Amino acid sequence: MSQSTFLKNVWYAAGWSADLAPGARIARTILNRPVVLWRSEEGTASALEDRCVHRAMALSAGVVTGSRLRCAYHGLEFAADGRCVRIPAQDRIPETARVRHYPLVERQALMWIWMGDAEQADPSLIPDYPIHEDASYAWRGAHLQVNGNWQLLVDNLMDLSHLPYIHARTIGGDPDLHFRTKTKSEKRGQTVRVTRLMPDSEPPPTYVDAANFQGKVDRWQEVIFEPVFIRIHTGACDAGTGAYDGPDYGALGTTRFSMRGCHAITPETETTTHYFWSMATNILDNGVPDEVFEQTARTFREDQEVLELQQRRMLECPDEPLIDIASDVGGRHTRQLIANLRRENIGMG
Amino acid sequence: MSQSTFLKNVWYAAGWSADLAPGARIARTILNRPVVLWRSEEGTASALEDRCVHRAMALSAGVVTGSRLRCAYHGLEFAADGRCVRIPAQDRIPETARVRHYPLVERQALMWIWMGDAEQADPSLIPDYPIHEDASYAWRGAHLQVNGNWQLLVDNLMDLSHLPYIHARTIGGDPDLHFRTKTKSEKRGQTVRVTRLMPDSEPPPTYVDAANFQGKVDRWQEVIFEPVFIRIHTGACDAGTGAYDGPDYGALGTTRFSMRGCHAITPETETTTHYFWSMATNILDNGVPDEVFEQTARTFREDQEVLELQQRRMLECPDEPLIDIASDVGGRHTRQLIANLRRENIGMG
């Protein structure tokens, strides 16, 4: 990890829209760069370099005034595009009086930032996540800061065989069931899709509690990676009612229980990562959404501890070999995809 | 800032005399060197390298015994000039048994240290600050440790246009008045003098409270830099009574209110700074000196936060350009002067 592992020309989640009220500023390091996210009094969110061009003061310590961000130190004011539009007690504003501007787009509850070549910042490339606007789901979002390289988090999510170990106390479930289940991984363009199917199996207690299953179920786990966003869909239907038919698991089944995880992964530095996640469920009553969210939050804190221990060891023993095992197939596909993208990014950069 | 920014052959404030009682030791890093300040039981203050020549133990952990400083570890004793004068259970003391001695002079309430070439340590070069001995002023001193390079603090003090922004809640005053006021900067030998005059203006509330002004005033701000000591004189007289006449602002005016700041700036490391400051006022009653000191202390803590944010950004983005604005004229003169001195210091070193 001595050289940068970052992909530059992709959209990254920069934060939850709801966390940035009109007039507010958030200081956030993204891909090693200090960034200020701020929202004008009229409601437009923007991202600028968090460093005044005059004396390097953090602009996030400043004040939003109308549609401008004013530096706290000597009062220089900046527009959303990074141009300085006022220098107190000075008439002429030089052309060099500007800070770097990062494209920022709000979509489906998240703010998305582009840290790479601005000319390639095409909003149509932003990962689509309609669940955040789908009234048949209830969801809650969170922000974790993980002291580990972003790829460790990707590896973690692409290989769910860790569930019976790390999460034995929460969502792990029956280890034997996990061992019997084959993992399938497919690359398709810039995505990797990992699936694990458990047909005609005993539903875990939480599934029964939430959806009141009366007998066996057809379960699924589906993990879809695109750079750098992971969707995880897990759930079950009554066995034999078409859980695996059609393009979307469970869409045709009866007594469906569905949990959908949004995992937006944004490098903060080479050894720390912003993790914006949400958990949605299709059972809206009996406290199920809150229960599902709380259980997921506990689970991810368990993962966080693991990633931080991994990162420490990798820094301590940087050049020592590691091996892959059978369940790494999804992770390996993902790392190949990332390596290809990194080469292309460098070629472009 | 990858190479040293220090000026070596200048007198630096090492501490307040009152903070070092007979028999006391203070461990203090100055220009990246560990220094022990200590005062003999007879009352003489000295400065030595804070590292025993035997086993590198910090001498500041030792004991003052008469006019000697005894190491806490094996009992070696050192005189004020750094020579070892006793080694327990050993008769001969080798010539190499000595620690580095730094010239130290007490003057006008401060201890001044010379970290450079000892042969050039001429006490007549110590900045003169008679205010600390002037019975017509009341003053109090303080010591701040700032997590920023010393030049950021110099910049801060040489450009008071930050007052209406950083200090809006304390000494800022009317922004419009600040914007209308021209800043004048003059270089003269090894000093830079910045002045801002506000004739026939409304006095700020604190001025009225302190000096009971009845009408408009002639105000001044005067900042004088010499390496590395800054005097700031601010105040006002009744308008039209000669505030700006004579060599010293306000000396000839009536109902004079005068605040005099001593700002002794001593690099601790490249990214941290000792800041020994005092604030004096000529209104001695009605609690004015305490009020002025407390307000100044609050103000400087605001500056401290700014400098620390600046330093962080400069370390994060070391090679990125900054611009000057009109109000930087005094700071620019000062940095030119410092750059010249640094070249000469290196030539001498």
Add this chain to the structure above:
Amino acid sequence: MSQSTFLKNVWYAAGWSADLAPGARIARTILNRPVVLWRSEEGTASALEDRCVHRAMALSAGVVTGSRLRCAYHGLEFAADGRCVRIPAQDRIPETARVRHYPLVERQALMWIWMGDAEQADPSLIPDYPIHEDASYAWRGAHLQVNGNWQLLVDNLMDLSHLPYIHARTIGGDPDLHFRTKTKSEKRGQTVRVTRLMPDSEPPPTYVDAANFQGKVDRWQEVIFEPVFIRIHTGACDAGTGAYDGPDYGALGTTRFSMRGCHAITPETETTTHYFWSMATNILDNGVPDEVFEQTARTFREDQEVLELQQRRMLECPDEPLIDIASDVGGRHTRQLIANLRRENIGMG
């Protein structure tokens, strides 16, 4: 200290056997390497690299199951020799699925580890310390982590002339007696033996309290270094009853008081050290063992503070000269021996 100061091909104390119950794991850095000490459910203690060969997870966060250590992340299981013996949901285990194994031997209450060339790990080279199994002594052990290079701790123990200074409040005793006492140092093979005899002297108060001496005593201090283990034997007998006769001080005397210190010194990193020490005494009643242990623990915390101040100064001023004094004779012999061993280790490595 820019290059390694470690001796590699020696046995190091890794911990107290009593601190590792069946099924327990201890994460410990030794010679800059992450090590997990663990004990099987059957009772065998082992040492492995604390880093799973799959994803670099700390094995010390795992679970002992029978005679195996299972990784907390994906459930790989390792035998005591470092071989992976189970990969969940995978039949074939590749030859490369192993973590580094360190020889570990338990003897006389300590676990001894060999970090060097495994072929040279001869258990007969482990320092012998029968006091821990001698019913005529009562002892207690402890583990200190010292923020200083291991050689600073060796220096400290080989030159007891620091007692009247650092330990004036505890075991220091009469400074004049210390100054009159000659220090003798002998090199013999891979050991250094330092002795200081105080015949016909006044016993210190703690000696009188413990052993009820009625008159003068013949006292001794004996320090024996072998890499990297130090035995310190101090004590006294009634004067003139043969304290110094025979191969073991005090063995032939009457009213003997004997304190025996075990000092096992294990580098953690270049600037931090594990210090496993025990203190034993031959007076078993009247609370003497507890009193002696508590006093020693206080004393070693005083040493710890000194070593940490030394280390800081050595890091700040790495290239500046130090001098030896007369009482350094034992320390100088020891450092010569260590330097020779280091050269040989490099030759072997």
